[in-house]
Amino acid sequence: MDASVLRRLEGIVGRDNFFSSLEDRLVYAYDATPKLEHLPAAAARPADAAQVQAIMRLANDAGFAVVPRGSGTGLSGGAVPVANSIVLLFPSWNRILEIDTENLTAWVEPGVITAHFHAAVEARDLFYPPDPGSMKICTLGGNVAENSGGLRGLKYGVTKDYVMGLEVVLPTGELLRTGGKSVKDVAGLSLKDLFIGSEGTLGIFTKILFRLVPKPAAARTMLVLYDDMAAAAATVSAIIAAKIIPCTLEFLDAMTIRCVEDYAHVGLPTNIEALLLIEVDGHPAAVADEFEKIRRLCEQHGARAVHVAHDAAEADKLKTARRAAFSALARMKPTTILEDATVPRSAVEPMLRRIHEIARRHNVTFGIFGHAGDGNLHPTCLTDERDHDEMHRVERAFEEIFDAAIELGGTITGEHGVGLSKKKFLEKIAGPAGMEVMRKIKSVLDPNNVLNPGKMFDLKPRCETIA
Numbered sequence: 001m002d003a004s005v006l007r008r009l010e011g012i013v014g015r016d017n018f019f020s021s022l023e024d025r026l027v028y029a030y031d032a033t034p035k036l037e038h039l040p041a042a043a044a045r046p047a048d049a050a051q052v053q054a055i056m057r058l059a060n061d062a063g064f065a066v067v068p069r070g071s072g073t074g075l076s077g078g079a080v081p082v083a084n085s086i087v088l089l090f091p092s093w094n095r096i097l098e099i100d101t102e103n104l105t106a107w108v109e110p111g112v113i114t115a116h117f118h119a120a121v122e123a124r125d126l127f128y129p130p131d132p133g134s135m136k137i138c139t140l141g142g143n144v145a146e147n148s149g150g151l152r153g154l155k156y157g158v159t160k161d162y163v164m165g166l167e168v169v170l171p172t173g174e175l176l177r178t179g180g181k182s183v184k185d186v187a188g189l190s191l192k193d194l195f196i197g198s199e200g201t202l203g204i205f206t207k208i209l210f211r212l213v214p215k216p217a218a219a220r221t222m223l224v225l226y227d228d229m230a231a232a233a234a235t236v237s238a239i240i241a242a243k244i245i246p247c248t249l250e251f252l253d254a255m256t257i258r259c260v261e262d263y264a265h266v267g268l269p270t271n272i273e274a275l276l277l278i279e280v281d282g283h284p285a286a287v288a289d290e291f292e293k294i295r296r297l298c299e300q301h302g303a304r305a306v307h308v309a310h311d312a313a314e315a316d317k318l319k320t321a322r323r324a325a326f327s328a329l330a331r332m333k334p335t336t337i338l339e340d341a342t343v344p345r346s347a348v349e350p351m352l353r354r355i356h357e358i359a360r361r362h363n364v365t366f367g368i369f370g371h372a373g374d375g376n377l378h379p380t381c382l383t384d385e386r387d388h389d390e391m392h393r394v395e396r397a398f399e400e401i402f403d404a405a406i407e408l409g410g411t412i413t414g415e416h417g418v419g420l421s422k423k424k425f426l427e428k429i430a431g432p433a434g435m436e437v438m439r440k441i442k443s444v445l446d447p448n449n450v451l452n453p454g455k456m457f458d459l460k461p462r463c464e465t466i467a
């Protein structure tokens, strides 16, 4: 990037908030997605929305790309820099601006860590349900940009179900405020919904208004062990058919269980085929009733053992089995590729069988865990990116897994987004007309294609992008 442009950028944010040494640029060259990295020209920490606006105007004027970044935990390459780009950082935008206990809303800055927000609202007996596995590190801005889900998605939905309003800097530098505290609002197109899940391509969030709900008065947790994967899947269907919606209904397969036990030592037998982590929450009487019904359904459907947590500390220990799944698998091989092929929940069992069959046929190693209650599975490949022959087989296996998900009525991503890693599959889901509409929206909002270009899909770029 031209040195005079870098000087103008430095002039906007100040010397202390501008980073252009090789060491600094390396730090922001990647996110949590394997096999993707690219050096940015620089990174900048804007102090306020006016500085973000000034940077976007300069980007349009000088022709460079801007890549917003939260904590870099994204799993589809959304925050990976593109050619001729600067990365925008928001670590000091970490204030919870208001918790409104009358309207049950909260205004936050985009750099607030998700788990910090949970703690702050729960201290007021309120609840913000979206709980991505990365919640101790990821930011609320990243969550809105990816429309992140979590373990409580089955009952409570995902991030979009809690966003009521946004302040957004548009790619051309204008400031847009959309939504508000009114529970009902049908004035015009719902613009906020356009920005949720837009993966940093349509605007930069500078403030977010969230809806909160009352904190559930009670919760109970159980961990259920199975000798047979089909029995675990049948239990999931039976619970839903009994019209019980647990807040958490998570699945781990045999490979993941063995890795978790080896890593976290939670006392799991390593000869089981599957486990379910189940939590119900709500009014204490309803929780007690639903918990007993679920326990009986587990036993009727062939559970080997049901471990019940008697207090919050024990519940936390049982949840470790699920929360440790990704880290436990990641220790096994140099490269871990975590995907999130998603199917209607009635198709979870056939999808699990298809993934195991595909992995066997391509001679690659997969652990599978995920949100069984909402059909969002995480087939996780343990591999080594230096082994080109194996990587070729891994890519073929993932292509077949995405095709299987689509055949079963599902989708290529349930929560991690498209970014760079899945853009070649997007048309299979969106179709040519869907792609055309998305490209038109992007072109109207970002005529020079300067905001996170080349993510999700390609336009004819003014700024070159990486393929």
Ligand SMILES: Cc1cc2nc3c(=O)[nH]c(=O)nc-3n(C[C@H](O)[C@H](O)[C@H](O)COP(=O)(O)OP(=O)(O)OC[C@H]3O[C@@H](n4cnc5c(N)ncnc54)[C@H](O)[C@@H]3O)c2cc1C
Pocket: 031, 032, 067, 068, 069, 070, 071, 072, 073, 074, 075, 077, 078, 079, 090, 110, 131, 132, 133, 134, 137, 138, 139, 140, 141, 142, 143, 144, 145, 146, 147, 148, 149, 150, 151, 199, 200, 201, 203, 204, 205, 206, 326, 327, 415, 416, 452
């Ligand atoms: C161990 C692990 C577990 C995970 N578990 C889950 C899970 O359970 N559920 C789930 O959904 N995801 C999960 N993820 C994926 C990831 O944590 C989420 O996508 C998360 O929302 C990313 O937040 P971040 O702050 O790290 O954003 P980043 O990775 O930095 O950025 C993600 C996207 O958001 C954009 N962005 C960031 N800030 C802004 C802003 N202010 N304005 C506009 N765009 C912005 C970026 O450009 C990028 O496109 C997991 C990841 C890991 C590593």
